[in-house]
Amino acid sequence: MDTYGTPSRHVLFLNWRDTLNPEGGGSEVYIERIAAELVTAGHQVTLFCAAHRNAGRSTVTDSGVRVLRRGSRMTVYLRAALICLAGRFGFGPLSRRGLGRPDLIVDVCNGVPFFAPLYAGRPVIALVHHVHREQWPVVFGPWLARIGWWIESRLAVRLYRRCRYVTVSEASRAELATLGVDAERIDVVPNGTPPVTGPALPRTLHPSLLVLGRLVPHKRVEIALRTVAELADELPELELVVAGQGWWEEPLRELAGTLGITDRVRFAGFVTEEEKHALLCSSWLALTPSLKEGWGLTIVEAAARSTPTLAFRYAGGVAEAMVDTETGVLVDDEQEFTTVVRDLLADDVRRKDMGEAALAHAARFTWAATGARFAQLVARATARTG
Known part of the structure; x- marks a missing residue:
């Protein structure tokens, strides 16, 4: 049982990066802090992401989150599907590490989703930090931008039509709704404020x-x-x-x-x-x-x-x-x-x-409150499989 009196679950996060990745950012901090809070609440948590030079293929964070790194920025999506399919049949890295089949998959959609509903065989939560409408043409050329935006705004919305969504702000919730995601399927779970790591220091003497x-x-x-x-x-x-x-x-x-x-x-x-x-x-x-x-x-x-x-x-x-x-x-x-x-x-x-x-x-935003909110969503999403 977790700290809220509900059964402990194995939650698998699929994200293209982790915080140790040279290109990791705020969205990766969010995922790993949520994962750490779920571990504190009594759940098993695995994060699957792309491999990189800064860390090994399999590690465990100080908070108890197991991190599996496979594939590149592009192939991580295929590797995630293969690992999840292997887990359904009792083999692969999840089974070898005694983790078993996950009870819930959190598919982190950074523009391109992991398409988890096609192979998960388990409840899926789509986690979207924001809609990438403006970013596609800035980062990619016109053709890739069109394809990416079609995947995000059309294909993904249809593929995840039976899934609950999580996002971090009301602004992102409203944008998802304009794409056709039912507003009642979207939960807003904002970031916490990272702890201050040292004493107060003076401002620079110059602007x-x-x-x-x-x-x-x-x-x-x-x-x-x-x-x-x-x-x-x-x-x-x-x-x-x-x-x-x-x-x-x-x-x-x-x-x-x-x-x-x-x-x-x-x-x-x-x-x-x-x-x-x-x-x-x-x-x-x-x-x-x-x-x-x-x-x-x-x-x-x-x-x-x-x-x-x-x-x-x-x-x-x-x-x-x-x-x-x-x-x-x-x-x-x-x-x-x-x-x-x-x-x-x-x-x-x-x-x-x-x-x-x-x-x-x-001070209004704490990771403990954010984690508690996410733990409630885990309990709701896995109630049927329990």
């Missing part, structure tokens, strides 16, 4: 900005770079730190050179939790210029250090990760983005008030 996240085109770090270039003459000591890694780093470095701000921008690469904590504490403002986010984990991470964030109003769940004009500011276009950065850097009182409000707002 400082931070962009934290994967370096990929749809994160639009270019907007932050152009903002620094526009404010460079007014604020000769202004600095931007870009913390994170990704395949888009070189074009961003080239743009910084073209804009003449190489000496104003520090590309920090991958940062440890301690380094991230120091950057979030010391920066005057955090910037989230992303085109779309399901929630905006970095926004509440910054808020937990009393650092307000700027983001775009149309970028999905970011409007729920903050309270506009109170814990940060939502803007409508790039010109307004630059204007608000200028205004907030010049207004110490307003910036401090926003930071204090952000700290209180972030």
Whole structure:
């Protein structure tokens, strides 16, 4: 039995990455924190994802989540199907590790789903952080973008028509509903706020900005770079730190050179939790210029250090990760983005008030509450198979 008095279950998460993957991001943090909370509640949890150079084929996290890594970014979907089919007949890596057939599969749909209803033979929950309508043409060429969007908006909606959905914000819930997913089948389970990993640290003496996240085109770090270039003459000591890694780093470095701000921008690469904590504490403002986010984990991470964030109003769940004009500011276009950065850097009182409000707002979201909510969904979804 779990801590809520319901039978313990084996939950299998299918996700293309884990947090140790060089391209892992906030969505992977969400999956692994949910998985850890389910283990705490008494469930067995396995995460299946693509293999990569940073970890072995099979590991167990400190929280007790077993991670199986097979295949590449593209073949991980086929490998997941083969492993699940093997498990149904009592062989394969799940059976060899004494895990047995899962009671529930959580199919994490990052644009492309794992198509689990076709082979699972068990209840399936579709977990969608956000709809990728805008990202497809940014990341891929026109033909691949059309195919990807057709899979996400048409094929997947039909394939998962008998499944429950989980998403992280009301904004994503509304978008899924516009694609034809019945609103009553969608549960919203928001992110928790990651724990603060160190003592409070002072702000930099000079104006400082931070962009934290994967370096990929749809994160639009270019907007932050152009903002620094526009404010460079007014604020000769202004600095931007870009913390994170990704395949888009070189074009961003080239743009910084073209804009003449190489000496104003520090590309920090991958940062440890301690380094991230120091950057979030010391920066005057955090910037989230992303085109779309399901929630905006970095926004509440910054808020937990009393650092307000700027983001775009149309970028999905970011409007729920903050309270506009109170814990940060939502803007409508790039010109307004630059204007608000200028205004907030010049207004110490307003910036401090926003930071204090952000700290209180972030405290509302806990992983324990998020995990408890997800555990209820596990119990409901597996009641029949029990």
